[in-house]
Amino acid sequence: MDNQEKVVRTRIAPSPTGYPHIGTIYQALFNYAFAHRHNGQFLVRIEDTDQSRLIEGAEDVIFKALDWFGLTEDESPRKNGPYAPYRQSERLETYQKFAKELIEKGGAYYCFCTKERLEEMRKQLQQEKKPLRYDRHCRMLSKEDVEQKLSTGEQYVVRLKIPDNTTITVKDEIRGDIEFRSEEVDEQVLLKSDGFPTYHLAVVVDDHLMKISHVVRGEEWITSAPKHVLLYEYFDWEMPRFYHTPVLRNPDKSKLSKRHGHTNVGWYTDSGYLPEAILNYLALMGWSHPEEKEIFSLDEFISLFDLADMKPVGPIFDLAKLTWMNGMYIREMDDATLIQRLKEFDSQVTTLDEKTLELFVPIAKTRMKTLAEFLPLVTPFLDKPSLSLSDEEKQQRKALSAHLATVQEWKTELVLDSLKQFVSNNTGINFKYLYKIILGTNQGLPLVDAFVIIGKEKTLELLS
RNA sequence: GGCCCCAUCGUCUAGAGGCCUAGGACAUCAGGUUCUCAUCCUGAAAACCGGGAUUCGAAUUCCCGUGGGGUCACCA
Numbered sequence: 001m002d003n004q005e006k007v008v009r010t011r012i013a014p015s016p017t018g019y020p021h022i023g024t025i026y027q028a029l030f031n032y033a034f035a036h037r038h039n040g041q042f043l044v045r046i047e048d049t050d051q052s053r054l055i056e057g058a059e060d061v062i063f064k065a066l067d068w069f070g071l072t073e074d075e076s077p078r079k080n081g082p083y084a085p086y087r088q089s090e091r092l093e094t095y096q097k098f099a100k101e102l103i104e105k106g107g108a109y110y111c112f113c114t115k116e117r118l119e120e121m122r123k124q125l126q127q128e129k130k131p132l133r134y135d136r137h138c139r140m141l142s143k144e145d146v147e148q149k150l151s152t153g154e155q156y157v158v159r160l161k162i163p164d165n166t167t168i169t170v171k172d173e174i175r176g177d178i179e180f181r182s183e184e185v186d187e188q189v190l191l192k193s194d195g196f197p198t199y200h201l202a203v204v205v206d207d208h209l210m211k212i213s214h215v216v217r218g219e220e221w222i223t224s225a226p227k228h229v230l231l232y233e234y235f236d237w238e239m240p241r242f243y244h245t246p247v248l249r250n251p252d253k254s255k256l257s258k259r260h261g262h263t264n265v266g267w268y269t270d271s272g273y274l275p276e277a278i279l280n281y282l283a284l285m286g287w288s289h290p291e292e293k294e295i296f297s298l299d300e301f302i303s304l305f306d307l308a309d310m311k312p313v314g315p316i317f318d319l320a321k322l323t324w325m326n327g328m329y330i331r332e333m334d335d336a337t338l339i340q341r342l343k344e345f346d347s348q349v350t351t352l353d354e355k356t357l358e359l360f361v362p363i364a365k366t367r368m369k370t371l372a373e374f375l376p377l378v379t380p381f382l383d384k385p386s387l388s389l390s391d392e393e394k395q396q397r398k399a400l401s402a403h404l405a406t407v408q409e410w411k412t413e414l415v416l417d418s419l420k421q422f423v424s425n426n427t428g429i430n431f432k433y434l435y436k437i438i439l440g441t442n443q444g445l446p447l448v449d450a451f452v453i454i455g456k457e458k459t460l461e462l463l464s
Numbered sequence: 465g466g467c468c469c470c471a472u473c474g475u476c477u478a479g480a481g482g483c484c485u486a487g488g489a490c491a492u493c494a495g496g497u498u499c500u501c502a503u504c505c506u507g508a509a510a511a512c513c514g515g516g517a518u519u520c521g522a523a524u525u526c527c528c529g530u531g532g533g534g535u536c537a538c539c540a
Contacts, residue, residue, distance in 0.1 A: 015540050050539050115538080122537095131466055132536060157538055175469070184467055184536095192538040199540050223468060223535040244469085246533095251475085253532060281476090284489090288477055294489055311470095311477085314533060318475050321490040331503075366503035419499065431499045443501035 008040030009213050013047045013203065016058035020065040020265040022317075023218065023248050023256060026282050030245060031216050032071045033283075033298075033305045040213070044076035045206060046087045049196045065265045069275045070298065075210075083210040088202050095197035098205050098235070099158045099190055107234035108190055110146050111138035111159045133186040134159065158191035160200070160227055168226040173243050175312050180226040188227055200224060204231040207240055216243045216307060219314070220255070243307045246286050246314040256317055272345055272371030277326040285315040295328060327369035335361050345371040352382070359453040363445050380439045381450045384462050387440040396429065397437045401463035410456040416448045438463065 010031040014024050028042075035042035044066070046059055063078055075081030085091055102108040111134075113121075122132050139161065141149075150156070162185050170178045190201040197205070207215060222244050232239045250260035257263060268278055276298065283301050284294070287310055296304075330338065339361055342349045349357070364377045379385075389397065400422055407418045423429050435442050444450075451459045 013540085017540075047540065053539065111538095118538085129465070159538095170468095172469095178468070180467075186536075189538045194538080196538085198538070203540090218534095219469070220534055221540095246470085249533075255534075284476060286476095292478060292488055294476095313470060313477095315477090316475060318490070321476065324490055327503090367501070416499065423499085432501090435500050439500095441501090445501085447499060449499090 006213050007211070008035055008038035009043065009211050010035045010040065010216055011043040011045055011207070011210070011212055013045045013206075013217075014062050015047045015050065015053070016055060016062065017050070017053045018055055018058055020062045021263050022265055022268070022278075022282075023263070024062070025065065025069060025071070025265060025278070026248055026285065027216065027218065027245065028066060028069070028071045029279055029282050030305070030307065030310070032073075033302045034214060034216065034307050035074075036302045037305055041074040042071075043081065043086065043210065043212075044073040045210070046077055046089075047199065047202065048087060048089045049192075049198065049202055051194065051196065061266075068265075068269065069279060071279075086210075088197070088206065091202075091206070092195060092197075094209070095191065095201055095205055096195065099197070099201060102190070102231075102234055103158065105234055106161065107231070108158050108160050109139050110141070110150070110156045111189070112141075112149050112154050112156050113137055131184075134188075136187060139187070155193045157189045157193050159187045160190050160230065162187050162230065168229055170222070170225040170229055171239075171242060172222070172225075173241050173308060174245070174310050178222065178225070182226075185226050185230075188224075200227050200231070204228050204235075204237075208232075208235070208237045212240050214243060214307065215240045216245060219244045219247050219312075243310065244312075245310055246312055248285060249314045249316045251316055251318075253314075253316065255314075261317055262319065272373065273322070273326050274329050274341070274371070277329040278322065280329075281322045281325050285317070286311045286313070295325070295332075323369050330368050330371070331365055335365075338365065342371055342374050346375060348375060352378075356382075356453060360445070360450075363449050367445065377445055380444065381454055381462065385440055387437075389437060389440075393437045396426070396433075397463055399426075400434070400437070401460055404451075404456075404463070405460055407456070410452065412448055412452050415451055419448060 012024065012028045012031050014020070032042045034040075044063075046062075048054055048059075059077070063076070066072065073079060075083065075086060077084075077086045080086070088095075099108065103110065113134075117137075118134075121135055121137075125132050125135075138159070162182050164182060166182045168180045168182055168185065170180070172178050188200055189198050191197055206212075225242060225244070229239065248256040250256055252260060254260065262268065279298055280295060280301075283296075283305075287305065289296060290304060333341070335358065339349075339357055342357075342361075360378050361374075364374055367377055368374055403422045404415070404418055407414055419431075419434065423431060423434070431447075432442050434447060435444055438447065454462070
């Protein structure tokens with residue numbers, strides 16, 4: 001009975017405060033994979049308790065991103081579920097109820113300090129070079145004082161009470177027990193004066209109510225974890241297992257940010273990255289395949305992944321390796337799928353002749369690292385590019401055109417022979433030069449293959 | 465600065481006391497294949513932060529430094 005495996009339930013708790021961050025997807029991946037590995041549920045809870053930071057439409061975009069990656073949740077505001085609502089702004093009474101209960105239990109207290117007083121207090125502490133913690137001013141208030149202030153409608157917040165002289169232990173499953181001296185922990189606000197909870201109250205209440213079994217979140221939460229542990233103890237609730245995953249970093253090792261890297265999921269979408277490649281890359285940040293494989297599917301990852309195997313080191317997000325991996329996925333994709341993806345990526349691809357597309361894709365494939373690189377490869381053969389060439393180069397172009405016009409049968413070997421002949425007939429000319437006078441760059445799709453695809457007529461037109 | 469976390473090639477990592485002359489991947493460089501460029505193949509260069517301790521033996525355990533990161537809100 002004791003050994004009965006608990007249902008695994010994980011969650012991500014994004015705030016709708018802007019574009020979806022790649023770090024959110026990183027978290028989602030591990031939460032999703034772990035839940036699926038254990039036939040559990042993965043939920044998305046929207047943490048919209050900061051009214052001032054809300055951005056309209058941000059929630060939608062988060063779900064759109066999750067869909068794009070295929071990290072579909074089991075319960076969320078859009079899907080509902082047994083523990084609805086899943087949007088914190090709709091659960092206010094719940095938090096208020098528990099805040100009250102906590103006060104009655106002696107785990108929290110009313111605080112009437114004004115913003116001004118707090119500011120002054122901090123200034124003072126700063127001058128004295130003391131840690132910036134609340135001075136517990138209102139904790140000393142008598143019951144009568146509190147009642148009196150409450151009855152006159154004075155604004156208040158609810159603060160967490162920290163016990164004196166104890167050690168609070170956070171059991172982190174990735175790095176082991178982490179100990180905090182209680183006097184190092186701030187008596188944080190749990191319920192704000194606008195009636196909204198802060199993260200600390202909301203997360204504990206919701207994780208408990210929603211029966212979250214494994215809390216998998218970024219390392220930046222370690223410092224506030226003792227507050228959460230305390231809350232679980234005060235409420236006498238069973239604690240979930242905590243896994244603090246490493247934070248993704250910029251090349252300069254700081255926390256991955258907009259300033260130094262590409263954090264917006266939309267950037268990857270727009271740049272022609274494939275969701276499966278991104279996920280594969282992300283999976284390798286802090287985890288490694290038991291056979292040291294680099295390329296593997298989400299399903300394979302799910303079947304192998306264990307949170308206990310996570311490394312605690314913050315990895316640097318290396319766009320170059322992601323890009324390589326993306327190219328790998330493109331190369332290994334079958335042509336039909338790739339064509340489909342290209343069309344979805346850029347509607348301009350839809351306008352191309354289907355047959356032409358089918359012929360171009362195989363030769364373009366090995367030359368693309370992102371979907372965005374397809375069109376620039378192909379269009380120079382379809383729409384005559386306007387080039388700025390020297391007179392001599394124009395001359396050569398004409399000569400080449402005349403030379404190719406003599407090819408009897410427009411077949412790969414014959415066209416190639418013709419080109420080779422042209423090159424050997426003219427001293428100082430090589431294939432690289434040919435690219436220059438035909439495409440304007442010294443590289444591109446194989447000329448012969450491309451010429452055969454578009455046909456003799458169009459080729460000559462291109463060179464005219 | 466206080467507290468907390470972390471530490472193997474430039475980057476992601478393998479490594480759970482002898483299999484390590486430290487392995488793989490990206491990036492870099494050099495060759496090969498090739499109509500250019502890619503792809504593909506071959507190869508090269510490249511790391512255990514420092515110091516103690518434990519041990520017959522330490523990248524692996526322990527301590528102390530050092531370095532990097534995180535966090536210190538009525539934000540999450």
